[in-house]
Amino acid sequence: MAATSLICRECSSTYPLEAQFVCSRCFGPLEVAYAEHDASDVDSIRRRIQAGPRSIWRYADFLPLGAGSPTGSGEFATEAGLPAGGTPLVRADRLAERLGLREVWVKNDAANPTHSFKDRVVAVAAARAKELGFTTLACASTGNLAGAVAAAGAALGMPTYVFIPADLEEQKILSTGVYGANIVTVRGNYDDVNRLCTEIAGEREDWAFVNVNMRPYYAEGSKTLAYEIAEQLGWTVPDRIVAPIASGSLFTKIGKGFKEWIDLGLLEAAGTPSGLPAMSGAQAAGCNPVAAAFEAGQDVCRPVKPDTIAKSLAIGNPADGPYAIELARTTDGTISQVSDDEIREGIRLLAETTGIFTETAGGVTTATLKQLAEAGAIDPDERVVIVITGEGLKTLDVVRGTFECHEIDPRFEQFERVEGRTEVTV
Numbered sequence: 001m002a003a004t005s006l007i008c009r010e011c012s013s014t015y016p017l018e019a020q021f022v023c024s025r026c027f028g029p030l031e032v033a034y035a036e037h038d039a040s041d042v043d044s045i046r047r048r049i050q051a052g053p054r055s056i057w058r059y060a061d062f063l064p065l066g067a068g069s070p071t072g073s074g075e076f077a078t079e080a081g082l083p084a085g086g087t088p089l090v091r092a093d094r095l096a097e098r099l100g101l102r103e104v105w106v107k108n109d110a111a112n113p114t115h116s117f118k119d120r121v122v123a124v125a126a127a128r129a130k131e132l133g134f135t136t137l138a139c140a141s142t143g144n145l146a147g148a149v150a151a152a153g154a155a156l157g158m159p160t161y162v163f164i165p166a167d168l169e170e171q172k173i174l175s176t177g178v179y180g181a182n183i184v185t186v187r188g189n190y191d192d193v194n195r196l197c198t199e200i201a202g203e204r205e206d207w208a209f210v211n212v213n214m215r216p217y218y219a220e221g222s223k224t225l226a227y228e229i230a231e232q233l234g235w236t237v238p239d240r241i242v243a244p245i246a247s248g249s250l251f252t253k254i255g256k257g258f259k260e261w262i263d264l265g266l267l268e269a270a271g272t273p274s275g276l277p278a279m280s281g282a283q284a285a286g287c288n289p290v291a292a293a294f295e296a297g298q299d300v301c302r303p304v305k306p307d308t309i310a311k312s313l314a315i316g317n318p319a320d321g322p323y324a325i326e327l328a329r330t331t332d333g334t335i336s337q338v339s340d341d342e343i344r345e346g347i348r349l350l351a352e353t354t355g356i357f358t359e360t361a362g363g364v365t366t367a368t369l370k371q372l373a374e375a376g377a378i379d380p381d382e383r384v385v386i387v388i389t390g391e392g393l394k395t396l397d398v399v400r401g402t403f404e405c406h407e408i409d410p411r412f413e414q415f416e417r418v419e420g421r422t423e424v425t426v
């Protein structure tokens with residue numbers, strides 16, 4: 001399925017596959033369009049995927065690489081860079097039981113090279129940036145993107161500039177700086193950082209900002225989450241996906257990934273009217289523009305000033321917000337918001353029932369699953385997949401004080417006094 005053009009999501013104007021992200025006619029966002037696959041060829045497409053590497057590059061047929069590049073079919077991309085994707089999908093029976101559900105799976109994208117799902121999107125954007133001849137990789141980041149860009153630049157031999165809000169978690173700054181990135185901390189929130197980067201991208205013509213001028217390519221990387229989940233479930237579609245929303249890119253592209261494979265006949269449609277899984281989005285109450293618009297029955301998001309411990313989701317003016325709302329509505333899905341306390345509880349609940357320690361974004365996702373289960377919004381027989389997008393060690397501070405340690409002298413009778421006193425709090 002070769003990429004053919006960039007297409008405007010609003011007016012369908014098309015553009016060549018270059019570093020452009022807004023429609024010059026209507027200012028709508030651009031996304032990648034593909035030539036149709038030959039549906040009679042489904043078996044050979046499936047075989048080619050199965051013979052591919054255990055990374056996102058097994059889905060190269062569905063990614064926007066190789067178009068007009070000297071290397072031809074995107075082949076270099078499978079050799080260079082970090083091996084993003086191929087993360088575990090684990091069945092979480094104790095979590096399901098705790099919530100009164102039958103079948104819950106955890107897609108653990110903390111298992112990527114820099115411990116968040118951002119390695120997927122960066123791999124695609126960076127590979128396309130190389131094809132287009134860019135010399136420098138850059139990004140506007142809420143945290144995880146900075147680390148992913150810094151590491152990808154190191155792997156590909158490209159210098160990197162990352163722009164982050166100055167109040168970011170220290171763990172995320174430290175785990176970015178080690179790769180030798182130029183780190184610019186901006187006094188402002190993510191939306192300020194993003195505005196600045198849009199301006200810089202206009203001035204520095206040989207810089208590829210992965211989520212600004214390269215955004216259409218970047219966004220395609222998230223489709224691989226849907227492909228992997230389907231493949232790991234034996235080439236089937238789950239009944240529901242629960243995933244976090246910051247800009248809404250990840251959430252909407254998971255939907256696009258399932259739709260492409262269903263349309264092609266690689267997957268059988270789900271039993272829903274849309275044929276897609278019910279798409280349930282998750283936001284923090286302290287940064288809830290998409291959830292608030294969804295709840296109010298509106299189509300567009302009113303921007304907010306973020307104030308939440310879920311910094312990786314702290315985008316107050318989400319570019320893909322309206323498309324996320326549309327996707328949730330057309331799939332009989334939901335978009336919810338959870339408080340900071342619920343986020344902490346969500347982190348603990350996932351950790352104690354699965355052994356998976358997630359950052360705040362995963363706390364938002366797990367807390368949303370809990371909220372939906374308790375509200376009876378999930379049919380107990382549904383097969384649900386929650387998408388855990390980042391690693392708990394990057395936001396360690398938020399779990400401080402959520403459990404106790406018992407200090408003793410090195411004597412047996414003191415141990416006996418504290419034995420069994422560690423309570424499960426969630």
Ligand SMILES: *Cc1c(COP(=O)(O)O)cnc(C)c1O
Pocket residue numbers: 116117118142143144145244245246247248249250251312313359361362389390
């Ligand atoms: C970036 C990010 C997301 C979602 O980002 P979108 O802008 O909605 O694509 C979710 N979780 C984590 C941990 C992230 O870093």
Ligand SMILES: [Zn+2]
Pocket residue numbers: 008009010011012013023024025026027028
């Ligand atoms: Zn347009």
